Amino acid sequence: MRRWPLLASVVGAALALAVLQVPSGAAAATPLTVAQAIGQQAGASATVRGYVVGQPTATNTVVTSAFPSDYAIALADAPGETSTARMIYVQVSSGFRADYGLMSNPDLMGDRLDVTGSLSAYFSHPGLKSPTAFAPAGGTTPPPDDDDYYRSALGLTGPALKAELHDIISTGARLSYDQVWDALKATDQDPANANNVILLYSGRSQSKTTNGGDANDWNREHVWAKSHGDFGTATGPGTDVHHLRPEDVSVNSARGNKDFDNGGSAVSEAPGSYTDADSFEPRNAVKGDVARMIFYMAVRYEGTDGFADLEMNNSVANGSAPYMGRLSVLLAWHAQDPPDAFEQRRNQVIYDRFQHNRNPFVDHPEWARAIWS
Incomplete structure (x- = not known):
């Protein structure tokens, strides 16, 4: 059963120290969209918010079922995205695989996550590597209003x-x-x-x-x-x-x-x-x-x-x-x-x-x- 830890224990102390260093009253940084993250692949640390749309297995291949491992997920700005050009590939390191790997947690598909890591290529594709935190962003796509869908x-x-x-x-x-x-x-x-x-x-x-x-x-x-x-x-x-x-x-x-x-x-x-x-x-x-x-x-x-x-x-x-x-x-x-x-x-x-x-x-x-x- 998937759990939702806000921070992995192995990085808890480091993140706590980082929080203490934020000036009093400072606002938390707004997570990047996937589109923004794709355009900022220079190695900086950032938090990216997106929907889980599958597992990357190659530069241009993302599978949506029969997941072969817990090593990676793909995020996108829309839950139904199918174009790999509009996805970012996220490395799932060992400390997070039990909770955020898709082979272990296939029902993660469609969930919206905030992931913090390094904006660096993964699978020779825009990526987020060496993650330090995963967390649910809360909410899925809201029901469409009558003035929209119908x-x-x-x-x-x-x-x-x-x-x-x-x-x-x-x-x-x-x-x-x-x-x-x-x-x-x-x-x-x-x-x-x-x-x-x-x-x-x-x-x-x-x-x-x-x-x-x-x-x-x-x-x-x-x-x-x-x-x-x-x-x-x-x-x-x-x-x-x-x-x-x-x-x-x-x-x-x-x-x-x-x-x-x-x-x-x-x-x-x-x-x-x-x-x-x-x-x-x-x-x-x-x-x-x-x-x-x-x-x-x-x-x-x-x-x-x-x-x-x-x-x-x-x-x-x-x-x-x-x-x-x-x-x-x-x-x-x-x-x-x-x-x-x-x-x-x-x-x-x-x-x-x-x-x-x-x-x-x-x-x-x-x-x-x-x-x-």
Whole structure:
């Protein structure tokens, strides 16, 4: 579990002495941005503030998953930065690796740090070497204001609102299916135990490391069943984390590709969930979550990017057609179970750290009725 030490013990005395030498009433120096640090590579000591965006492994290569070591991190001024030209490479010396190395702390991705060290090239790239302090800078990218992210959609209803939201949320990054594993470990982290994820239908808190395909492992549940539109695990709808959730292997199998509706027999290992031959009902605590994920998919994928136009209907026999039902039941679940703190945090983590787009029905629940009334 990652800790947040303000200073490493090996340098505590030296830094304390430095503090004593600051004149009384002097203001602390403002940390440099990454852009400023890139332009000041002359060996001076400085504190740089930036978001962790990956691990440098070569001059022009930064990996964002499957981290090979704890020796380095890359910082940028934006959490979604992908250009190495706008990153600074930070050496993580031995005293800081347990807490700030990415192999040991993959959930560090997207966090904002202040790092003090020497402004010197690392991996033949603008860098920060021989660090003397790491500390969380506090905060991630704030939720966008309506006047920012959703500006063009405000005041619209019906098809016009749906079309505008599609344009807004269709920007951002796409993950590979392998990257989804790491994303879910962050998006669905148990608020009470950072080593675990919460399984969607089961509600069980389970170790992040038990992902896989064996009995009692958790795997990647496609809430919009991937056969409904035949998109499989293709990058795009098949890897969109806004509708992918951790779930017990056997429960995932029990849901299969069924539509959503009320009723059926109790699902083993998913208390409060029910299923029959053609439908699945999730537990009450996530009924609204399921509905809003389906709403998102029906807006995000409109047949304009090589995939099927995904839509909702009132059927529970949609098979491989690009439809999910029942719309009337999903709207009722949406009203019954409004967005909670877990779902709101999940939406923010996806925006900050992974896809850089949002589920508008988590931010604006009223828009579901405005489109599908």
